[in-house]
Amino acid sequence: MYEAALRIRKAAEERGIRIDVEFPDPIVVEAGALSRTAPYIQDKGYRKPLVVADENTLRVAGGKLLEQLAALGLAAEKTIVKPDRQGDVIADEASIVQVLLDVQRYGADVIVAAGSGTLHDVSRYAAYTAGLPFVSVPTAPSVDGFNSKGAPIVIRGEKITVQAIGPLAIFADLDVLREAPPAMVAAGFGDMLGKYTSLFDWTFGRWTGGEPYSELVAEITERALLECVRNVEAIGSRTEEGVRVLIDALIESGLAMLVFGQSHPASGAEHHLSHYWEMEFMRTGRRALLHGAKVGVACAEIAALYHTLEPESEAGDAETAAKLREALGRVPGPDEIRALLRKAGGPSTIEELGVGRELLERSLAEAHRIRPNRYTLLRACNEGRVGRRS
Ligand SMILES: [Zn+2]
The missing domain is CATH 1.20.1090.10 (Dehydroquinate synthase-like - alpha domain)
Known part of the structure; x- marks a missing residue:
């Protein structure tokens, strides 16, 4: 088990506190972790993963992941979330619907967020809405919300935080994270x-x-x-x-x-x-x-x-x-x-x-x-x- 997860469970046990939430499992933090994602998805029995990325994160992680998924014979597809007029990828209604349309078009059975915190928020809310699980592949160590259940999203220009789902598993590749801006x-x-x-x-x-x-x-x-x-x-x-x-x-x-x-x-x-x-x-x-x-x-x-x-x-x-x-x-x-x-x-x-x-x-x-x-x-x-x- 991931060291921090183990430490938290042990500390809770020592105090007689019951933890009744599921942690993502596995949480893999190591150089090369990206390459463990596709075998995990195959082992779990998923056949049609949808990789959610933007132009940048496709280049640093998403593309390689798609190749590895395809090499295992999985029908992997991708959504490249488009930036808004200011050039920012944001977790707004347009981005969420973009992912949902692809989920429907491809009949995806799992969503893989390959990107920043924002792409995670888009993916977690889309996955929650479509009733699918999601897997986290962070590409930058930029926020503490990767394993969060809540998703801050922007609707008609107003930011709200809504309940969604946490990731099934996290694959944080140190080689990828070190190349983050x-x-x-x-x-x-x-x-x-x-x-x-x-x-x-x-x-x-x-x-x-x-x-x-x-x-x-x-x-x-x-x-x-x-x-x-x-x-x-x-x-x-x-x-x-x-x-x-x-x-x-x-x-x-x-x-x-x-x-x-x-x-x-x-x-x-x-x-x-x-x-x-x-x-x-x-x-x-x-x-x-x-x-x-x-x-x-x-x-x-x-x-x-x-x-x-x-x-x-x-x-x-x-x-x-x-x-x-x-x-x-x-x-x-x-x-x-x-x-x-x-x-x-x-x-x-x-x-x-x-x-x-x-x-x-x-x-x-x-x-x-x-x-x-x-x-x-x-x-x-x-x-x-x-x-x-x-
Ligand atoms: Zn924060």
Whole structure:
């Protein structure tokens, strides 16, 4: 079994916690993993796989996979998801219907997502809608959502997250992932770094807003985050080891969310800020930014704000106040977060990212409304319930 999956099961057992979700099986993270996909699909008895890719991921993985499937005598077909008018492949109604039409045309019995997080979202929702399983072949270590069950999709220009399905199995080929654009590797690191503030917000929501919490899941997520931070140099230079640490952390963070069943561990105010920026870019017809690039910079901005606040003013007693102070103490300052982002090779400021000052100010004032039922420190601050440090 995949090491992280094993570790999670063992830690749960030690605490007497039952995990009743299925993890993808197998999860293969190694050089050459791509070549294990076709035999797996054949072994499972599928005959008509549909490989979903875009022009780029067809070149780096999808094409080879199609050849290997055909060599085993399977009737493999492909959907090349087309970019939108801005040149971005997005998980919108057009992309989803494009895949569904091919599922019907070819009578596909399994979908293989060969690509980025976006292609996974398109595939997982199309597979769910068609009642088919899907297999994950990530081509870039750029997001922690490969094994997610939810799919963020864009309908009529509005982004919503809908329930879909997780992958049956994951084949993450380190040779393929190392060739991913450096910006996508840095984005994956940014998505992981965002756990500094999401984990803080989760603790804050737990003690002040009655949010559901799991120590096990928080520990798994923090462990994955710290592994990435320790290996930032290797990740920035995209060594095999660096890319392995990053993809393992992204998958492990995804498994943690599966165990918890909600996004609390991996998504706090930094993700709400990122979503706010994304929607603004969509509304104004600007080209989309990488999810993790936004999350990394948003994490630095949220950390900067949080270190000026007194979350303990929301605590009902001294013990809770101490817990909140301790939790905030584990969030690095903005300079340290920006330095880590730079080492990974990604944007570290809103200027480098391409987000304006006015948009930042507006998002800091309004982004908590994106998840009205999530109690974050940003929300408590904007609702006037916490003080500022003097
Ligand atoms: Zn994320």
